[in-house]
Each structure stands twice: as structure tokens, then as C-alpha cells.
Amino acid sequence: MCWNNRLMDVKEANWFQLAKSMSMIKKMNVLDLPFLFAPSCLYILILRCDQLTMPLAKVQFYLQFEQTMCHSIVIQHKTTSSIPNVGLQVWSTALMLADFVLHTIFTSSDFNDAIVLELGAGTGLVGILLARVARSVYLTDIDEEILENCSTNVHLNSKMYLHGESSIHVRELNWNNSWPPEVHCCDDPSLRTKYSWSLSEIQEVEGALVLLAADVIYSDDLTHSFFDTVGKLMEQGSRKVLYLCLEKRYNFSLDELDVVANGYSHFRKYFIDEEDYNSTNGSIMPCFIGRRIDISQIPQFIPEYSRGEDLELWKIHRFH
Ligand SMILES: C[S@@+](CC[C@H](N)C(=O)[O-])C[C@H]1O[C@@H](n2cnc3c(N)ncnc32)[C@H](O)[C@@H]1O
Numbered sequence: 561m562c563w564n565n566r567l568m569d570v571k572e573a574n575w576f577q578l579a580k581s582m583s584m585i586k587k588m589n590v591l592d593l594p595f596l597f598a599p600s601c602l603y604i605l606i607l608r609c610d611q612l613t614m615p616l617a618k619v620q621f622y623l624q625f626e627q628t629m630c631h632s633i634v635i636q637h638k639t640t641s642s643i644p645n646v647g648l649q650v651w652s653t654a655l656m657l658a659d660f661v662l663h664t665i666f667t668s669s670d671f672n673d674a675i676v677l678e679l680g681a682g683t684g685l686v687g688i689l690l691a692r693v694a695r696s697v698y699l700t701d702i703d704e705e706i707l708e709n710c711s712t713n714v715h716l717n718s719k720m721y722l723h724g725e726s727s728i729h730v731r732e733l734n735w736n737n738s739w740p741p742e743v744h745c746c747d748d749p750s751l752r753t754k755y756s757w758s759l760s761e762i763q764e765v766e767g768a769l770v771l772l773a774a775d776v777i778y779s780d781d782l783t784h785s786f787f788d789t790v791g792k793l794m795e796q797g798s799r800k801v802l803y804l805c806l807e808k809r810y811n812f813s814l815d816e817l818d819v820v821a822n823g824y825s826h827f828r829k830y831f832i833d834e835e836d837y838n839s840t841n842g843s844i845m846p847c848f849i850g851r852r853i854d855i856s857q858i859p860q861f862i863p864e865y866s867r868g869e870d871l872e873l874w875k876i877h878r879f880h
Contacts (some may be wrong), residue, residue, distance in 0.1 A: 633685075633688060633689065633717055633720065634713070634716040634717060635650060635683050635684070635685050635688070635713050635716075636683070636709060636712055636713055636716065637649055637650045637683045637709070644703070645703065645705060645706065646682070647680065647681075647682035647683070647701050647702075647703065647706035647709075647710075648682070648683065648705065648706060648709055649682070649683070650682070650683050650685055651682070651774060651775040651807070652775075652807060652865040652866075652871060653774040653775040653805040653806055653807050653871060654682065654683070654685050654686055654774040654775065654805070655685075655862045655864060655865040656774075656805050656855065656865065656867065656871050656873065657686045657772060657774040657803065657805040657873070658685055658686050658689055658861075658862060659858055659859070659860055659861050659862055660803065660805070660853070660855070660858055660873060661686055661689050661690055661772075662689060662861050663858045663859060663861075665689075665690075665692065665693055671690055671693050671694055671770065672693050672694075673693070673694065673695045674690075674693075674694045674695060674768070674769055674770050675694070675695055675696045675697075675698075675764060675765065675767060675768040675769065675770070676690050676694050676696070676697045676698065676768060676769075676770045676771075676772060677697075677698040677700060677765050677768050677770075677771050677772070677793070678697070678698065678699050678700060678771075678772040678773065679700055679733065679735070679771065679772070679773040679776060679786065679789065679790070680700070680701055680735075680773055680774070680775070680776040680786075681699035681700055681701050681710055681730075682701060682706065682710070682774075682775075683709060683710060683713055684699045684710040684713045684714055684730070685713070686772055686774060687699040687728065687772065688713060688714060688717050688720070688728070690772075691720070691721040691722065691723075691727060691728045692720055692721065692722060693722055694722070694723075694727070695722075695723060695727065696723070696727050696728075696729070696764060697727065697728045697729070698729050698731055698761070698765055698768075699714070699728065699729065699730045699731070700730075700731050700732065700733035701730075701732070701733070702732060702733070702734045707730055707732060707754075707755045710730050711730045711754075714728050714730060729761065730754075730755060731755050731756070731757055731761070732755040732756065732757075733789070735782065735785035735786045735788065735789040736785050738785070738788050738789050738792050739789050739792035739793050739796075740757075740762050740792075740796075741756075741757050741762070742756070742757070743756075743757055743758065743759050743762060744756045744757065744758060763797075765793070766793070766796040766797030766798070767797045767798050768793075768797075768798065768800060769798055769799070769800055769801065770800065770801060770803070771790065771793065771794075771800055771801070771802040771803070772802070772803050772804075773786070773802065773803075773804045773805070774804075774805045774806075775805070775806060775807060776804070776806070777804075777806045777823060777824070777827045778809065778823055779823070780822075780823065780826045783823070783826055783827050783830070787830045787848070790802055790848075790876075790878075791847060791848075791878060794877075794878035795878070799877070800877075800878075801875060801876070801877055802874075802875070802876040802877075803853075803873065803874070803875055803876075804873070804874045804876060805871065805872070805873045805874075806824070806827065806871075806872055806874070807870050807871055807872075808821045808824045808869075808870040808871075808872065809821060809823055809824070809870075810870075829846065830846055830848055831846050831848035831849055831850040831876055832846055832848070832849050832850070833849075833850060833851070833852070834849055834850065834851040835851075837849060847878055847879050848876050848877065848878055848879070849876070849877050849878075849879060850874045850875065850876040850877075851874070851875050851876075852872060852873070852874055852875075853873040853874065853875055855867065855871070855872075855873050
């Protein structure tokens with residue numbers, strides 16, 4: 561099966577009927593479903609559930625590929641969260657990274673058969689989309705509840721993965737403990753804890769080409785641990801690239817008596833912008849190099865977030 565990128569003669573009304581006839585939607589209120597007719601015959605519906613009666617809302621993305629087939633991507637998530645469980649919510653940056661992943665899938669074979677690791681995956685949306693074409697996807701995070709919810713989302717979408725559900729792994733990876741994570745001594749799945757790593761999985765990830773992360777830049781200490789982990793991952797095995805989507809957040813600073821994006825300035829110290837590379841004259845440089853991706857070139861398939869100036873997407877490598 562492959563994603564179909566051709567224009568098709570399907571009227572929005574027909575599509576709406578098709579969606580309504582799907583049993584999962586029938587159980588829910590479909591009266592005010594916003595939906596999008598995207599130029600590449602990709603259809604995405606975001607279904608809003610009654611947030612008062614459901615502790616976790618489900619966002620459904622209906623993706624149509626091929627003439628008659630329709631896949632829904634169901635993401636169970638919270639609509640609000642506090643700092644310890646931010647990973648239960650879908651953040652705008654994840655939606656933007658999802659748009660980038662969809663666009664790349666539709667326009668290139670860059671992610672085909674890839675091994676991918678997502679850091680701070682939260683609900684797992686981005687990695688779940690990628691598993692449509694990738695060989696193996698690792699969704700990593702911390703905290704039992706977040707990993708459990710991510711795991712549920714992986715299962716909810718099990719029909720969609722190119723290589724089946726066993727090709728998508730939810731694993732614990734705490735940046736404060738860097739890389740590699742502690743290995744469970746045995747590769748026998750029955751003897752391992754649910755989110756622990758086996759040696760063969762660590763080896764597979766070290767051969768990955770793609771790392772992903774969305775909305776992981778919000779505390780200077782965490783940013784440091786994050787880049788430490790990414791650096792260690794990039795030191796091992798194949799040459800990897802990190803696609804990182806972030807939101808620039810502004811706070812009032814008493815020191816500067818101004819509204820500033822200090823977290824963002826701290827983040828920018830970890831790598832050099834490709835554009836400034838030639839003007840460094842051999843001065844001390846960070847060990848990463850980055851290029852900002854022009855998101856205006858990426859169609860917005862998912863309408864449920866606004867792409868303000870503060871959302872950025874970076875492609876980051878390590879100097880070798
Ligand atoms: C703002 S959420 C973003 C979640 C998801 N990527 C998204 O954009 O919807 C930040 C994520 O980083 C994870 N995180 C925070 N501290 C971490 C750490 N020390 N190691 C690994 N993940 C961490 C959180 O659990 C959470 O899932």
C-alpha cells in the first residue's frame with residue numbers, strides 16, 4: 561500500500577458521507593465536524609469529543625489514500641495539562657511537525673523504510689504517522705502515564721503501520737540519564753519491563769537516520785540534557801539528522817525589564833546556523849549545525865493550530 565498523492569474527483573459532500581458512515585464516527589456527535597479538503601487528495605478531519613464527559617479527548621485525523629480506502633488516525637490526549645504531564649497533551653508544534661512529516665511522505669521517499677526515534681514523543685502522533693512508511697519507529701518519553709497513553713495511541717492505530725504494530729516501540733528515555741539507556745539483560749520480551757530497552761533495540765536506534773522532537777525546548781536545564789542525549793545518539797552508528805519543532809515562548813524578565821524569549825536564546829547556543837557557518841573564522845563552535853526550514857513551503861494539512869511567527873522547524877546535524 562502506498563499513500564496516493566494524485567488529485568481525485570471526490571466531492572467534499574461525498575467525503576463527509578463516507579466519514580459519517582464509518583462506525584467510529586457514528587457513535588459520536590458529527591454535527592460540527594470541521595474538515596479540510598487538501599489539494600493532494602489528503603483528507604483530514606479533526607473530531608472534537610465532548611470534553612466534559614471524556615477525561616481524554618480523541619482527535620481523529622482521517623487520511624484518505626487510494627480511491628476508496630480511508631484511514632483514521634486516532635490520538636487520545638488531554639486538552640489541558642500541568643508540567644508533570646505535559647506529554648498527555650498534543651502541542652501545536654507536534655501538529656506542525658506532523659504537517660512536515662506528511663508533506664515529506666507525499667513528496668519524497670526520505671522516510672521510506674527509515675528507522676526513526678522521537679524524543680519527548682508525548683501522545684505519539686508524529687511517530688505514529690511516520691510508521692505508515694517507516695521500517696521501525698521508537699517513541700520515547702518519561703513517566704508511566706505518558707508512556708501508557710502513547711502505547712494506547714499506538715494500539716488504536718495498529719491497522720495503519722507498514723510493518724505492523726511490532727515495528728513501533730514505546731520506550732522510556734530520560735534525557736537526564738542520557739544515552740544509552742539502561743539495558744534489560746535479556747532480549748526475551750517476556751522478561752522485560754514494558755518500556756525498557758533490549759540491546760538489539762539500542763543497536764537498531766544507533767543505526768537510525770532520523771530523530772524527531774516537538775516542543776521539548778521550555779527549560780534551560782532540560783535543553784541541556786536534551787542536546788547531551790542527542791549528541792550521544794549522533795555520535796553512535798549512522799549519521800543522523802534531527803528535525804526539531806519548537807515554539808518560541810516569551811516571558812517578562814526582571815533583569816532585562818523586557819519581554820524576552822530567554823529559553824529560545826539558550827537553545828540557539830547549542831548549534832550554529834548554517835547561514836553563519838562561513839563567518840565563524842575558526843572561532844570556538846558548538847558541536848551542532850542547524851538550518852531553519854521554511855515552513856511557508858509546507859502545506860498545512862492539519863487546520864487545528866495557527867502557524868504564527870513563533871513556531872519554528874529546525875534541521876540539525878552534528879559536526880563529525
Ligand atoms: C511539551 S511536551 C511535548 C510533547 C509532544 N512532543 C508534543 O509536542 O505534543 C514535552 C515532552 O517532553 C517530555 N520530557 C520532559 N522531560 C523529559 C526528560 N527528562 N526526558 C525525556 N522526555 C522528557 C515530556 O514528558 C513531554 O512528553
